[in-house]
Amino acid sequence: MKIYQVERPLVATNRIPGLEHRHLQVVRDGPVSAVAVDAVGCTPGDWVICVGSSAAREAAGSKEYPSDLTIVGIIDRWPPQETE
Amino acid sequence: MKIYQVERPLVATNRIPGLEHRHLQVVRDGPVSAVAVDAVGCTPGDWVICVGSSAAREAAGSKEYPSDLTIVGIIDRWPPQETE
């Protein structure tokens, strides 16, 4: 899994039916941005864990769902404080 | 998923039967280009969402379709305007 920060929702009205009406979020890891299916309900600024590969399909709710990147958790505190 | 811009159609007459006659598009993300199966019907210049990994097969219409990158949606407005 990778750690990303949620940047903004992504709207794509013209989409394949298989994507349904799930929310898509633009997520960012430094210079790298990607689009993830939101399975937890997050808001811009959240630091999240995203799962890729074939596991992204299960994580999005069904083995048939066409996702290759799904937000599976919101990190409690990130970045970690060195003084902890 | 990744955001790409559609560049041009790609013609490959000599192909394996499994690819059928689906349209292939050259897509670009900065210096990186790739070839994607077009599942929505897009035109050069469109900003699109592409799904990779094993999900690209389902997204192309069937679990047996040999795609590792499929265009699954056209983004309404991209790049986003900061003034929104």
Added chain:
Amino acid sequence: MKIYQVERPLVATNRIPGLEHRHLQVVRDGPVSAVAVDAVGCTPGDWVICVGSSAAREAAGSKEYPSDLTIVGIIDRWPPQETE
């Protein structure tokens, strides 16, 4: 598989049910960090082998588990000593 060093545990209270209560570890390979499901029980500083792709699901214990990176072993001695 890739060799990583375990950095710290990662806490994400708000997660999808499918992740269950498995421990997540932040792992690092030089400048690259990732999050892995801990299937062996390791501690920060350990050098570990992580498996990705769809094999990460089996390695985490079940074909349905939504992992794309799982710690599958702790390396006996790393980095190797050239004098061995």
Added chain:
Amino acid sequence: MKIYQVERPLVATNRIPGLEHRHLQVVRDGPVSAVAVDAVGCTPGDWVICVGSSAAREAAGSKEYPSDLTIVGIIDRWPPQETE
């Protein structure tokens, strides 16, 4: 999928039985080279489309074939001429 140029055949006499006697080609995309199973019959210099991920197995002819990169088509004209 990715666009590669075929460089040369690759001979590996000592191989697992699962690879059978399929032809392997060294393919190149700028500084990146890879080895692909040839499912179309191409010759050095050809510009080809290669499919990766789990789709490479189906593309090589069977769900059990151990390929992660398979040549699925020869591009008619590449690179494209800007004057077209």
Added chain:
Amino acid sequence: MKIYQVERPLVATNRIPGLEHRHLQVVRDGPVSAVAVDAVGCTPGDWVICVGSSAAREAAGSKEYPSDLTIVGIIDRWPPQETE
């Protein structure tokens, strides 16, 4: 598939049962190193073909084996001699 050179065996006594007692090899492609399951029986210095993705599982002998990189062949002559 990718071409790697075998560097050394990797010992990880504390491993998940699913890995069994298969030999693991550290393989290198320039600055990039990885760990592969050895399905052919190779020795340090050999140039080998490694298969990744979900095909690495089949190549390691079973659909359930948790590998994402498996050595599937030893290259007869590498690097190729330009005078051939």
